[in-house]
Amino acid sequence: MKKILTMVPLLAGAALLASMGVSSAEAKYTIGISNTVQGNGWREEMVCAMKAQALASGEVTKLNIAHRNTDAAGQLEDIRNLISAKVDAIVVNPADPAGIKAGLEEATKAGIVVVAVDQAVTEPSAYIISNNQEQYAYLGAKWLFQQMGGKGEVFYMRGAAGASADSDRDKGFKKALAENPGVKVAQEVFTGWQQDQAKQQMLSFLATGTPFNGVWTSGIDNVIVDALVESQAPLVPVVGADNAGFVGQLSSVKGLVGAAVTNPGSIGGAGVTLALQILDGKKPAQQTVLVDPQLWDNATDEGKAKLKAAADPSLSPEWPVSISIPEWTTYTKDQIVACKGPGE
Structure with missing residues (x-):
């Protein structure tokens, strides 16, 4: 089953959600991250959101990050390296669902929580949180x-x-x-x-x-x-x-x-949150969570108002302005822009 969330993005200029800093939760988990596209602003924001959420959660001692330009074969290798490193969870943006399915299955069999962000995967044991x-x-x-x-x-x-x-x-x-x-x-x-x-x-x-x-x-x-x-x-x-x-x-x-x-790269931070919830014994009722988009146009007064409210020239031009997702991310703007994870 799929759960659909209506996207009400917290914009860069708006007040961000929840804690202003690191949670008081006990840091005990190592999270693996697998991403196959570098040099793309959306993916860079995604990785920064993962780092910021891991830090803000207070539950993560270390991130093991495989972040490089590669194909499905390379990502499969990265996933197997994360399995060998005995991480507690893997948050992955998949290059190709079929090409990495075996690795995701191996991770699950090793007791590792698998969460796919941004895109769906075909491995049934994996959880998915993605923009629609x-x-x-x-x-x-x-x-x-x-x-x-x-x-x-x-x-x-x-x-x-x-x-x-x-x-x-x-x-x-x-x-x-x-x-x-x-x-x-x-x-x-x-x-x-x-x-x-x-x-x-x-x-x-x-x-x-x-x-x-x-x-x-x-x-x-x-x-x-x-x-x-x-x-x-x-x-x-x-x-x-x-x-x-x-x-x-x-x-x-x-x-x-x-x-x-809207297509928030902050879905990466949401993926870390979902992985931590599952590790803490709070599995979601649905295997797939979709965040629905909004459209802001400059052809209507309503759209112009939304664009004006969303605009943030302080961000990289390639970064989505929707830097946070309600109920799923708790970091501050400063934390995601700093792009620092636990121990960095």
């Missing part, structure tokens, strides 16, 4: 196609091929596409969720002269706006995530119409 990726894509694509008047060509900029989050988002995008038969995909690319790669793909597409009426991005957004502005191309509607740079552009770039769909 299908709904993320559907909300943004539905809004975009409405802005396009239900017709025209869209440049479809996906994430990483093989990632379950990308597959789920593709379902949501195609659901909205089916509801708008007048909209066609001008070109489809995989950005790998890398800023430089995505910007070059946008520039290369512009160079072809192919007509297009909108851009849907899988969270690589501010560099797409940069490419459009630098190329003096028409500012067609753009959909992205709630990254600080893009949120700022939606209020500052003249002529830009766009929408940010």
